[in-house]
Amino acid sequence: MRHVYLDHQASTPVRPEVFDAMRPFFTEAFGSPSSLHRHGLRARDALAQAREQVAALINAESPEDILFTSGGTEAVNLAVKGAAYASQRKGNHIVASAIEHPSVLNSIEFLEKQGFTCTRVKVDAQGWIDPAAVRAAITEQTILICVHHVNHDIGVVEPIREIGEIAGERGITFFVDATASGGWLPIDARALGAGLLSLAPHRFYGPKGVGVLYRHKRARLTGILHGGVQEGGRRAGTENVPAIVGAGVAAEIAAREIPQRSTRTASLQSRLWAGLNAKIPYVQLNGPSLGPRRLSTNLNVSFEFVEGEGLALMADMHGIAMASGAACVSKALKVSPVLTAIGLEHTLAQGNVILSLGQDNTEADIDYVLEALPGLVTKLRGMSPMWDEFERGMTDSVIRPRRDDTAPARGGKTSR
Amino acid sequence: MSASYSDRVMDHFLNPRNVGVVKDADGVGEVGAAAIGDVLKISIRVRDGRIAEARFKAFGCGTAIAVSSVTTELIQGRTLDEASRFSNQEVIAALGGLPPEKMHCPVLAEEAVKAALKDYLKKNPSAGNA
Numbered sequence: 038m039r040h041v042y043l044d045h046q047a048s049t050p051v052r053p054e055v056f057d058a059m060r061p062f063f064t065e066a067f068g069s070p071s072s073l074h075r076h077g078l079r080a081r082d083a084l085a086q087a088r089e090q091v092a093a094l095i096n097a098e099s100p101e102d103i104l105f106t107s108g109g110t111e112a113v114n115l116a117v118k119g120a121a122y123a124s125q126r127k128g129n130h131i132v133a134s135a136i137e138h139p140s141v142l143n144s145i146e147f148l149e150k151q152g153f154t155c156t157r158v159k160v161d162a163q164g165w166i167d168p169a170a171v172r173a174a175i176t177e178q179t180i181l182i183c184v185h186h187v188n189h190d191i192g193v194v195e196p197i198r199e200i201g202e203i204a205g206e207r208g209i210t211f212f213v214d215a216t217a218s219g220g221w222l223p224i225d226a227r228a229l230g231a232g233l234l235s236l237a238p239h240r241f242y243g244p245k246g247v248g249v250l251y252r253h254k255r256a257r258l259t260g261i262l263h264g265g266v267q268e269g270g271r272r273a274g275t276e277n278v279p280a281i282v283g284a285g286v287a288a289e290i291a292a293r294e295i296p297q298r299s300t301r302t303a304s305l306q307s308r309l310w311a312g313l314n315a316k317i318p319y320v321q322l323n324g325p326s327l328g329p330r331r332l333s334t335n336l337n338v339s340f341e342f343v344e345g346e347g348l349a350l351m352a353d354m355h356g357i358a359m360a361s362g363a364a365c366v367s368k369a370l371k372v373s374p375v376l377t378a379i380g381l382e383h384t385l386a387q388g389n390v391i392l393s394l395g396q397d398n399t400e401a402d403i404d405y406v407l408e409a410l411p412g413l414v415t416k417l418r419g420m421s422p423m424w425d426e427f428e429r430g431m432t433d434s435v436i437r438p439r440r441d442d443t444a445p446a447r448g449g450k451t452s453r
Numbered sequence: 454m455s456a457s458y459s460d461r462v463m464d465h466f467l468n469p470r471n472v473g474v475v476k477d478a479d480g481v482g483e484v485g486a487a488a489i490g491d492v493l494k495i496s497i498r499v500r501d502g503r504i505a506e507a508r509f510k511a512f513g514c515g516t517a518i519a520v521s522s523v524t525t526e527l528i529q530g531r532t533l534d535e536a537s538r539f540s541n542q543e544v545i546a547a548l549g550g551l552p553p554e555k556m557h558c559p560v561l562a563e564e565a566v567k568a569a570l571k572d573y574l575k576k577n578p579s580a581g582n583a
Contacts, residue, residue: 344490346514347466350458354467363490363514372490383488387512420472420518422483422494422510 040356041402045240045334046189046217046393047360051283052242058286059244062279069275071267080278087285091249094288095215095234096225104250104268105281109216109237110140112248115261115272116212116233117144120181121153123257124210128178131155134166134185134195136375141183141214154178163325164193164379172203182211187218190362190375190391191324192335194222201230210256216240219249220291221298221334232256236288238280243287247280294396302394303333305403309392310336312407317414321436323381323389336392337362339385341436342424343417349390351413357406360391382435384423458515459549465519470526473508479576482568485561491517495524495565499573502580504528504536509565516555523547524562533573533580539566 051059062083068076070084088100097103106112121131131145135157145155156174160166166184175182182204187194197213204211210232215224220241226234233256236249252258252271264273291298307327313320319341325331340348345361352359362373363386376386392406418424426432433439458466474481478496485492491513498506507529509521524544528536541559545551551559574580 342512344513344517347518350466350515354463387487387490420469420510421512422492423487423512425474425494425510 038356039402039405040358041398041406042358043392043394043398043402043406044358044360045395046391048239048245049242049395050397051239051244052287052290054290055243055283055286059279059283062282066278070278071265071275080276083278083282084276087281087288090285090289090292091236091251094220094224094292095236095251096227097251098227098254101269102226102251102253104252104272105276105284106248106250106272107246107274107277108248109235109240110248112235112237112250113138113140113214113216114144115250115258116214116235117141117181117183118148118261119258119271120210120212120233120256121148122259122261124180125153128176128180129153130176130178131181131183132158132171132174132179133183134158134160134171135378136160136164136166136188136190137183137185138189138214138216139374141185142374145183160193160378162379163330164188164191164375165325165330166195166200168196168199168203171200175203175207175209179207179209182209183214184211185214185217186224187215187222187332187335188324188375189217190373191337191379192217192332193324194218194330194332197229197231204232205230216248218332220287221295221302221332223295226251226253233258238284238287241287241291244280244283246277247284249284298396299333301396302398303327305394305398305400306333306336308400309394309403309406310338312403313338313410316407316411319434319436321385323376323379323385334394336394337389338392339381339389339436340414341385341388341434342421342427343414344387345389347417348388348413351417352390352410355409355413357409360393362389362391363387385435461523461547461549462516462519462551465522465548466515469509469518469522471506471508471522471529472510474510475506475508480569480571480573482565482570482572484564484568485513487512490514491558491561493517493521493561493565495521495562495569497528497569497573499533499577499580503530503532505530507569513558514555516551516558517561519548520544520551520558520562521565524566528566533570536566537570539563 070080088103212233213231216237219236234251239245323337345363349361372386475496479499483494494510507525511521541563544559
C-alpha cells in the first residue's frame with residue numbers, strides 16, 4: 038500500500054542532516070551547558086551556534102534575542118504569561134485574535150482568572166483579522182497584542198505587519214505566534230515590529246522537544262519556570278542540547294529552502310484542490326482561496342453529508358494520513374473553535390478534514406489521494422442519513438443548493 | 454489509530470452490516486444532531502412480534518458507524534419485548550469495549566432503537582399489548 042503523509046502541520050519528519058547533527062550530543066557531547074569544564078564548553082558552543090542559526094532565519098538583531106524552550110507550547114506560554122506579568126503595573130488588558138492556537142487562548146484564559154482582561158477580536162469568514170479592529174480594541178490598559186502569523190487550521194496569513202505598526206505606535210508589546218508558518222514563509226521579526234515571536238522546529242523538519250521564543254531586547258518578559266539561571270534567567274532548566282542543535286540546523290536549512298518549499302507545496306496544493314473540486318461534488322474549501330493569503334501547505338476542506346473523523350480514519354486504512362477538526366476527533370467533543378469563529382455551518386464543520394503538504398510530497402502522492410478519496414466519500418455518503426435525505430429531495434445542500442442549479446457552478450466564471 | 458480502535462470496531466466500520474433503510478419500514482428512529490457530531494437512523498421491519506430486519510444510516514465518526522452496524526445485528530430476531538430492553542452496554546460488550554470519549558455513541562444507538570420501537574407502537578397501538 039502506498040503511504041501518503043498529509044499532516045505536516047501536526048509534525049514533520051526530522052531531516053537526516055538534522056538528525057546527524059544531533060546525534061553526538063546524546064552520547065559523546067552530553068555535557069550540561071552550565072558546566073565549567075570542556076564538556077560544558079562544547080555544549081555552550083553548540084547552543085551559541087543554534088542561536089545564531091535561528092536568529093538568521095527570522096532576522097533577529099542578535100542571537101541573544103533567541104530563547105529555547107521545551108516546545109512551541111512553552112514558548113507561547115512564556116510569551117503570553119511572561120509579557121503580561123512583566124507589564125502588570127502598566128495595565129491588565131490583552132488584545133488577541135479570536136482564532137489563536139489553544140496555547141495562546143488558554144494561557145489568556147488562565148490570566149483572566151488572575152485579574153487580566155482580554156478582547157478577542159473577531160475575524161471575517163476567511164479567518165482574516167482587520168488591523169483596524171485590533172486598533173479599536175486597544176485601551177489605555179492594553180499591555181499585549183497577540184496575533185498569529187498563520188492560522189493552524191485554515192492557513193490564513195494575517196496582516197501582522199500592519200498590526201505590528203499599530204502596536205509600535207502605541208508602545209504595546211506585540212506577540213506573533215509563528216508556529217504554523219516558521220520554516221515555510223519568510224519571517225523578519227524586526228520588520229514586523231514583533232516584541233515576541235514563537236516557533237516550533239518540529240513543524241519544519243526539526244525535532245520535537247524544543248521551541249523557540251524570540252524576544253526583542255525592549256520587550257519585557259518575566260520567567261514562568263523558576264530554577265537556575267539558564268537562557269539569560271528567563272527560562273530555568275538544563276537546556277535540551279541535542280534538540281536545540283537540531284532546531285538550529287533545521288532553521289539553517291529552512292532559511293535556504295523556503296523559496297523552493299513554497300513553490301513546491303503551492304503547486305501540489307493547487308493540484309490537490311483542483312482535483313478534489315473536480316472529482317467530488319459538494320466540497321468546499323474553508324479559509325482563504327489559494328494564493329498569498331493562504332499558507333501553501335494547507336487545505337482545509339469540508340465534504341458535505343459526511344463526518345471528517347470517519348473519513349480520516351478510512352483514509353488511514355488506505356495509507357493516507359490527514360487531520361480533521363470534527364468534534365469526534367477532539368476529546369472535548371467540540372468542533373474546531375476556528376471553524377466556529379469563521380461561521381462555518383455545523384454540518385460542514387463536522388465534515389472537515391485538514392490536508393497539509395510537505396516538501397517531500399510528490400505529484401504521484403496527490404494523484405493517489407485523488408484516486409482514493411472520491412470512493413471513500415461515496416462510501417460514507419452511502420451510509421449517511423443526510424445524504425439519503427438530500428438525494429430524496431427532503432433537504433438541500435448548503436454548499437450548492439438546488440435552487441442555484443441553473444446558475445453557474447460555484448467558482449465558475451460566466452463567459453459572455 | 455488502531456490503538457484507540459479495536460479490531461471489532463474497525464471491522465464494523467470498514468465492513469458495515471445492514472446499511473440502508475428498510476423498505477416500507479414498520480418503525481424508524483432517528484436521533485442525534487449534526488451539530489454535535491452524530492446522527493443515527495435505525496429502521497425496522499416487524500413480523501410476528503419480532504424484529505425481522507433492521508437497517509441503519511449513520512453520519513458520524515468511525516465508532517458511530519461501527520456501533521450502528523453492530524446494533525442492527527444485535528436487535529435482529531429479537532421480540533419487541535426483548536428489543537425494548539436493549540441496552541448500550543450490549544453494544545459496548547459486542548465491540549470489546551470503547552474508549553471513554555466515545556461512550557455517547559452506544560447511548561445514541563440505544564436511543565435510536567427505542568425511537569424506532571416507539572414509532573412502531575405508535576403506528577400499531579395494539580401491538581404493545583400483545
